[in-house]
Amino acid sequence: VIDLDYLLPPLVAAGLGIALLVIVLLRGRQQGVVFRIFSLLLVSVIGWALIIFAMRASPDVEHALRWDRAVVPVGFAVSLFYYHFSLAVTGVKQQRVLLRAGYLLLLVVVALSPSSLFIQRMEVQYYGYAPIIGLSLIFAFAFNYFLSIMALYNLIKGYRNVRIPEEKNRLLYITIGMAITLIAGVFEIFPIIYPTAIFGSIVFCVLASVAILKYHLLDIHIIIRKGTVYILLSATIAIPYVGIIFLFTHVFKTQVIPSWVYLVVIIILAMALQPLWSRVQRLVDRWFYRERYDYLKALEQYSQETQSVENLAELGSTIVELVRGALRASSACLLLPSEGKHGLVVASCSGLESPPSGVVVSGRGPLLKWLELHGDTLTSDQLDIIPQLQSLSHIEKDNLEQMGANLCVPIKSRQGHLSGILVLGQKLSQQSYSGEDKQLLAVVTNQLVVALENARLYDKSQQEVAERKQAEEALKESERHYRLLAENAKDAIWTVDMNMRPTYMSPSITYLLGYTVEEAMANPMEAVYTPASFEIAMKILAEELAIENMEQKDLSRSRTMELELNRKDGSIVSVEGNFSFLRGPDGRPVGILAISRDITERKQPEERDKQLQQERILTSRLASIGEMAAGIAHEINNPLTGVIGYADLLLKKNIPENIRKDANIIYDAAQRVAGITSRMLTFASKAKPERASLDVNDIIETTLAMRDYEMKTGNIKATTQLDPGLPTTVADSGQLQQVFLNIILNAEIEMVKAHNSGNLLIKTERINDTIWVSFKDDGPGIAKENVERIFEPFFTTREVGQGAGLGLSVCYGIVTQHGGKIHVESKLGKGATFIVELPIVTEAEQLELAESAPSEPKKVSGARILVVDDEPIILELLTEVLSKEGHEVETMDSGNDALERLRSEDYDVILLDIKLPGMSGIEIYKQLQKRATSLARRVVFITGDVMSRDTTVFLSGTSAPYIAKPFDTEQLKKKIDRILTEGT
Amino acid sequence: MFTGYESFKDLTKEERWRKYCGFLDLSLDEFMEIQRYLLMEQIELVTDSPLGKKIMNNQKPKTVEEFCRLVPLTTYEDYKPFLSEKQEDTLAEKPVFWCRTTGHGEDFKWVPYTERHYKRLIDTVVGGFILTCATRKGEVNLNGGEKLVYTVAPRPYASGTMAEGICQAVGLRPLPPTDIAEKMEFRQRIEESFRLALRQGVDVVGSLSSVLVKIGERFTEQSAGMKLSLSMLHPAVLFRLSRALLRSKLERRSILPRDLWSVKGALCSGTDTSIYREQVAHHWGVTPWELYATTEAGALALQSWSKEWMTFVPHSSFLEFIPEAEWFKNREDKEYHPSTVLLDEVKEGECYEIVITNFYGMPFLRYRPGDLIKIVALKDEKTGINLPQIAFKSRADDFIDLASLARLDEKTVWQAIFNTGVKFEEWTACKEYEGDQTYLRLYLELKEKREPQEMEQMIDHQLQIIDVDYRDIESWLELHPVRVTLLSPGTFQRFYEEKQKEGADLAQLKPRHMNASEGIIQTLLQLSQAGYKE
Numbered sequence A: 001v002i003d004l005d006y007l008l009p010p011l012v013a014a015g016l017g018i019a020l021l022v023i024v025l026l027r028g029r030q031q032g033v034v035f036r037i038f039s040l041l042l043v044s045v046i047g048w049a050l051i052i053f054a055m056r057a058s059p060d061v062e063h064a065l066r067w068d069r070a071v072v073p074v075g076f077a078v079s080l081f082y083y084h085f086s087l088a089v090t091g092v093k094q095q096r097v098l099l100r101a102g103y104l105l106l107l108v109v110v111a112l113s114p115s116s117l118f119i120q121r122m123e124v125q126y127y128g129y130a131p132i133i134g135l136s137l138i139f140a141f142a143f144n145y146f147l148s149i150m151a152l153y154n155l156i157k158g159y160r161n162v163r164i165p166e167e168k169n170r171l172l173y174i175t176i177g178m179a180i181t182l183i184a185g186v187f188e189i190f191p192i193i194y195p196t197a198i199f200g201s202i203v204f205c206v207l208a209s210v211a212i213l214k215y216h217l218l219d220i221h222i223i224i225r226k227g228t229v230y231i232l233l234s235a236t237i238a239i240p241y242v243g244i245i246f247l248f249t250h251v252f253k254t255q256v257i258p259s260w261v262y263l264v265v266i267i268i269l270a271m272a273l274q275p276l277w278s279r280v281q282r283l284v285d286r287w288f289y290r291e292r293y294d295y296l297k298a299l300e301q302y303s304q305e306t307q308s309v310e311n312l313a314e315l316g317s318t319i320v321e322l323v324r325g326a327l328r329a330s331s332a333c334l335l336l337p338s339e340g341k342h343g344l345v346v347a348s349c350s351g352l353e354s355p356p357s358g359v360v361v362s363g364r365g366p367l368l369k370w371l372e373l374h375g376d377t378l379t380s381d382q383l384d385i386i387p388q389l390q391s392l393s394h395i396e397k398d399n400l401e402q403m404g405a406n407l408c409v410p411i412k413s414r415q416g417h418l419s420g421i422l423v424l425g426q427k428l429s430q431q432s433y434s435g436e437d438k439q440l441l442a443v444v445t446n447q448l449v450v451a452l453e454n455a456r457l458y459d460k461s462q463q464e465v466a467e468r469k470q471a472e473e474a475l476k477e478s479e480r481h482y483r484l485l486a487e488n489a490k491d492a493i494w495t496v497d498m499n500m501r502p503t504y505m506s507p508s509i510t511y512l513l514g515y516t517v518e519e520a521m522a523n524p525m526e527a528v529y530t531p532a533s534f535e536i537a538m539k540i541l542a543e544e545l546a547i548e549n550m551e552q553k554d555l556s557r558s559r560t561m562e563l564e565l566n567r568k569d570g571s572i573v574s575v576e577g578n579f580s581f582l583r584g585p586d587g588r589p590v591g592i593l594a595i596s597r598d599i600t601e602r603k604q605p606e607e608r609d610k611q612l613q614q615e616r617i618l619t620s621r622l623a624s625i626g627e628m629a630a631g632i633a634h635e636i637n638n639p640l641t642g643v644i645g646y647a648d649l650l651l652k653k654n655i656p657e658n659i660r661k662d663a664n665i666i667y668d669a670a671q672r673v674a675g676i677t678s679r680m681l682t683f684a685s686k687a688k689p690e691r692a693s694l695d696v697n698d699i700i701e702t703t704l705a706m707r708d709y710e711m712k713t714g715n716i717k718a719t720t721q722l723d724p725g726l727p728t729t730v731a732d733s734g735q736l737q738q739v740f741l742n743i744i745l746n747a748e749i750e751m752v753k754a755h756n757s758g759n760l761l762i763k764t765e766r767i768n769d770t771i772w773v774s775f776k777d778d779g780p781g782i783a784k785e786n787v788e789r790i791f792e793p794f795f796t797t798r799e800v801g802q803g804a805g806l807g808l809s810v811c812y813g814i815v816t817q818h819g820g821k822i823h824v825e826s827k828l829g830k831g832a833t834f835i836v837e838l839p840i841v842t843e844a845e846q847l848e849l850a851e852s853a854p855s856e857p858k859k860v861s862g863a864r865i866l867v868v869d870d871e872p873i874i875l876e877l878l879t880e881v882l883s884k885e886g887h888e889v890e891t892m893d894s895g896n897d898a899l900e901r902l903r904s905e906d907y908d909v910i911l912l913d914i915k916l917p918g919m920s921g922i923e924i925y926k927q928l929q930k931r932a933t934s935l936a937r938r939v940v941f942i943t944g945d946v947m948s949r950d951t952t953v954f955l956s957g958t959s960a961p962y963i964a965k966p967f968d969t970e971q972l973k974k975k976i977d978r979i980l981t982e983g984t
Numbered sequence B: 001m002f003t004g005y006e007s008f009k010d011l012t013k014e015e016r017w018r019k020y021c022g023f024l025d026l027s028l029d030e031f032m033e034i035q036r037y038l039l040m041e042q043i044e045l046v047t048d049s050p051l052g053k054k055i056m057n058n059q060k061p062k063t064v065e066e067f068c069r070l071v072p073l074t075t076y077e078d079y080k081p082f083l084s085e086k087q088e089d090t091l092a093e094k095p096v097f098w099c100r101t102t103g104h105g106e107d108f109k110w111v112p113y114t115e116r117h118y119k120r121l122i123d124t125v126v127g128g129f130i131l132t133c134a135t136r137k138g139e140v141n142l143n144g145g146e147k148l149v150y151t152v153a154p155r156p157y158a159s160g161t162m163a164e165g166i167c168q169a170v171g172l173r174p175l176p177p178t179d180i181a182e183k184m185e186f187r188q189r190i191e192e193s194f195r196l197a198l199r200q201g202v203d204v205v206g207s208l209s210s211v212l213v214k215i216g217e218r219f220t221e222q223s224a225g226m227k228l229s230l231s232m233l234h235p236a237v238l239f240r241l242s243r244a245l246l247r248s249k250l251e252r253r254s255i256l257p258r259d260l261w262s263v264k265g266a267l268c269s270g271t272d273t274s275i276y277r278e279q280v281a282h283h284w285g286v287t288p289w290e291l292y293a294t295t296e297a298g299a300l301a302l303q304s305w306s307k308e309w310m311t312f313v314p315h316s317s318f319l320e321f322i323p324e325a326e327w328f329k330n331r332e333d334k335e336y337h338p339s340t341v342l343l344d345e346v347k348e349g350e351c352y353e354i355v356i357t358n359f360y361g362m363p364f365l366r367y368r369p370g371d372l373i374k375i376v377a378l379k380d381e382k383t384g385i386n387l388p389q390i391a392f393k394s395r396a397d398d399f400i401d402l403a404s405l406a407r408l409d410e411k412t413v414w415q416a417i418f419n420t421g422v423k424f425e426e427w428t429a430c431k432e433y434e435g436d437q438t439y440l441r442l443y444l445e446l447k448e449k450r451e452p453q454e455m456e457q458m459i460d461h462q463l464q465i466i467d468v469d470y471r472d473i474e475s476w477l478e479l480h481p482v483r484v485t486l487l488s489p490g491t492f493q494r495f496y497e498e499k500q501k502e503g504a505d506l507a508q509l510k511p512r513h514m515n516a517s518e519g520i521i522q523t524l525l526q527l528s529q530a531g532y533k534e
Helices: A004-028 A033-056 A061-090 A096-112 A135-161 A165-189 A197-214 A220-251 A259-288 A290-308 A312-327 A366-374 A380-385 A387-391 A394-402 A435-488 A508-513 A517-522 A531-548 A600-652 A657-683 A696-713 A733-755 A807-817 A843-849 A872-884 A895-904 A921-931 A933-937 A949-958 A969-983 B005-010 B013-025 B028-046 B050-055 B064-070 B076-083 B115-133 B158-170 B186-200 B209-224 B235-250 B277-284 B324-332 B410-419 B452-466 B468-477 B491-501 B518-533
Strands: A119-124 A129-133 A332-337 A343-350 A359-362 A407-412 A418-424 A492-497 A502-505 A559-566 A572-583 A589-598 A692-694 A716-721 A729-731 A758-767 A770-777 A821-826 A832-839 A864-868 A888-892 A909-913 A939-943 A962-964 B097-102 B108-113 B147-151 B173-175 B204-208 B265-269 B288-294 B298-303 B310-312 B317-323 B351-358 B371-377 B389-395 B399-402 B406-409 B424-434 B437-446 B482-487
Touching (some): A033 A197, A061 A096, A061 A165, A096 A135, A312 A332, A312 A343, A312 A418, A366 A387, A366 A407, A366 A418, A366 B028, A380 A387, A380 A394, A387 B028, A418 A435, A502 A517, A508 A559, A531 A559, A600 A872, A696 A733, A696 A758, A733 A770, A888 A895, A933 A939, B028 B317, B050 B076, B147 B186, B158 B173, B158 B288, B173 B186, B186 B235, B204 B209, B288 B310, B298 B317, B317 B324, B406 B468, B424 B491, B437 B518, B452 B482
Parallel strands (some): B147 B173, B265 B288
Antiparallel strands (some): A332 A418, A343 A359, A407 A418, A559 A572, A572 A589, A692 A729, A758 A770, B097 B108, B288 B298, B310 B389, B399 B406, B424 B437
């Protein structure tokens, strides 16, 4: 009677119960009262199953009866624990009275169970042992059932109250388990029906345990649907198969069908059924897995569409549409970081008429931080529940509300950075989002991260392409613009490569240099610039290239300088050139851009100012040099007077010939020195000119005539352009001739030295109140630095012995003394032009200045002469010379002493040095004049300083006679004689 | 008006805990982040309002540090011209209602409540009620429909507003209903509360601790001579009384409130909560749970389920703290500008004056409510709370300095009186001078017969135990600075009645405990004299 089918179910139930108890104890022991009660429930179920097994395995009815009586209290306990568990798991208000009554009754049932009140006896049925129950058991069973129904009620109430889908699922599991147990348990009281409660318990245990332990992962609907699918599929396969077998068996029942035929038929069926299988599966999916089917389709579609979508905006709208459609959400918005990374903005939206604009979720706000940190999907309820999110600003809350946000799904990169948020509105079904929904969203967002990244990159590249295109267009436009500017600019614009080959020339080059563009392009740069300018340009280029090698450099730097360019007609044009490098994509120089502006007009006043300035500087310098030269001459003249005087005296003596020869040498040399000091004084404008009205043209011609022979032999061609209407002027003709001769001589020497020939153009003209005399040669020219120094005394570019360097300084002194100017214009290699400007002096001035020539004086002797000089050598010389003439000579070396002597003594002639220690000669003169004018008239000044302005003014003002050091003894004697003669 | 019951009802227990009490799980960094974020939002909100402009001197701080540097500390005087006249157009957000509060019998302070501030306040108080009823972390033992007995000042006081709000939010049933209770006098309301409670039961009580103790004592006193009345014949009342009688008889004592009701929690406020902790537990069977709230700032700190120390709520107000040394300097020199620290800078064991800045468009910026708190620990190892734990120390102006050695606050004096074990009705204290010496003059109304000298000795002894600095007075100066004047029985009751006759508000009835004015002292002495004559 007893077989395995009968014994196995309770063992399976017990085994499952034990396994689940272990799991529950291991995983749920920290979970509180729910798990403790559930563990008790499992223990009771295990006990119940084991007792039932023992009962079924009993050898006879007596044993079975004993075990079955033990089943009663355990079964009661199972129901009670079910009920208690339902209270705990749903959190409904405790029905304490009922619970306490249940536990009280359990004690009663335990106590009464060994008696026959519940189980009277056992009998053997077709399936095994069946109890014959007593009336008490019916009451206990009724109470038992009441508890179970109450439990079911609690569970249904709980199910209806909770909103969270996972919790709903959990309660649904338990409710279904409970319902199955209840239905199965009904058959327990009918002995003729197979006892099914044990199966119900098995189902319940499994469902409830799974629901509790994994409620958030499973969806009961899936299990139901899955079951339906497999039943359908099995039926699909089985029906034709069974049908064919049935057909074969009945049609060919008289014949034996070989096994291979079955095999072939099965294979054919299997092959034929494959498409059918797929079709049915799809159909069932459509019927039962509509959401899942939609999800799969959505994922499939998503996968396909995101592959083809490259644009971020398009991708965003595709995603929100897909997700919204698949989940049947009222709205879906994709939030992505804003431009300035201040937060997230709505990038795409579906289902909303007016999504919020601007930053929807702040970058510093709690929502982004929380999502970034936790990465979990967030429901709108949680925004109000999670403490960190309770500080969400009202603006953010309003924005989320405006989006109808029901679910916020973070889109996180693999690195954990938050790339965006997918915000979903309420489901159209008004249900909450299920675990499966969230799983789909997890898959979508995982893929979305990659797609977004791709789209971002694509957008970036598109943007870059667009920017590049825009830049190219801008460049073209800019080129066109600049070409237009260049073509119409007055300034010449040109570019050259790094080998200085021209690559572009603007048309204005013709205006600037006289070349056509083609001609200019054909010209090497060396020909465009003057040699000096080219040299400067090359030097600057070298400097700039050196800067290029430095790490820190300004790529936009440029250099501006003044240069000279050769015009086609041979003239030179001054330009202001601005140079900068043209650079390649790597920033390295590939050429040079030059902009040249004609600054001739600007330059003229500038040049004039500069020239005036230079002249002022030169004048000032030369004046100071003149002062110095005069000082030197004065200092030399005193001893030189002694040297010349004594040499002269010596020569007049009867001396041996050899000594005379030596004395002669001394005298000549001293005279030479005297000549030098004289020229120095002339330069210093200290030598008084002897002026007369003259024609400058005549002086030029006379001077040229003097040099005519030398010029011819030197292949010098002198040309004159003399202004025939040139007025006369008052000047020292000798000195002017000296000036012109000096200039012509210098030109001759330089031209011959340069090219053994030359052209000299001498031009006179009247410009305003000035006579301009210019001497233009084609010699080597004068270097700029030399031009400034050329009038300095002793400055020479010639070798030693070829001139003392006083010629031009003397010219300068003479011209200046005449109230004129002398200057030179010259450029190296381009010859030189000396210009002498002489003021035109009127006739009236000529009369004032005219002097009568002095007559030869008579020789006088026996005069009393006082010599006052601080130079002992002068005193001695004069004493000796004048004594020899028969004069009585007294000497004094101090002005004060001399004045004192003059108070007491009377002299015929007073030789007075101007510069004296203490009281000067001029002061003594003034004192004498105060004392007696006649006395003052006897004074002859001796001076080595004709020189200082004071002295000159004094001498010309008083018309006092004077002798300049170094003087000739004869000259001295004559002067003395003239005074003595006039005085007498 | 906001009602949150739907929200509360819809939440699971876990969600309720997380929403209302989840701040206890925050780290200090998370706490500060919430504070900073809400402060920056507040600055944005108030910058353009006339009141905000005035307080912030037309400046708009860009950081928290800048805010603390640029905005001066304020008191109610700074807001008075705007708030006392309820000039709503000067505020950043239109208030949904105004609450009032009073200091020590002075003028009312009117405080506008914005909707969001009120909602936050109610959420915090719901958290408080959950914690009141909890015995462990995560336990939510509060449900809609449960009965609340509360003995706090009615609306428009903040406490009454909170009581109204909590009932709506959780669905609690106030006994009696708030609209009826507000029309009753305080004593009448309490009587009605307990009449209803006898029939319907009580789940939660909310009150001042001393009031709960007094009610308990009254029960004890009255239970001995309890007489049956008609109202007691109601089956529920009869059952409750029988059960209480049985319980008290089994334990051989008088009936206590805990015999009548199995209260889940007692939410208490006031400085006396720590003093009456044991008393409340004795009478009501539950340890009182305490919160720190002000009308201007709302509920600032809550005790956890352990009912030990309080934890600040991050969403209530932005918190700054004036260190005690700085506070003292400012107390001595009103021109001195004390510096403040933030919660992540406070030190364990130190006392601070609290400075609050409202959130949610409320008006108070860097406002000094005048309360001193003590940081008792930087975290609570026992409960696993990683935020500083605080205890309310005193009102900043409720101090009496004695001989420059001890600074006694209300709680210390109260504790000393309580610790003598002598039953007392009420007390008030002030500083008294005699020559160069300063004394603590206590005016005590006792419930038993004692001599003033005896009380002086007992209180002096207790103060020496409680306050280390006070002990120094005796050892250094050989002085006992406590002087006691015993008031005749019923003096304080007569004082309340006098005040009521004068039309004083409920909150202004009681004389302040510390530094009561000369006028009040004189009135008490006169009333005491009158009592003796009777």
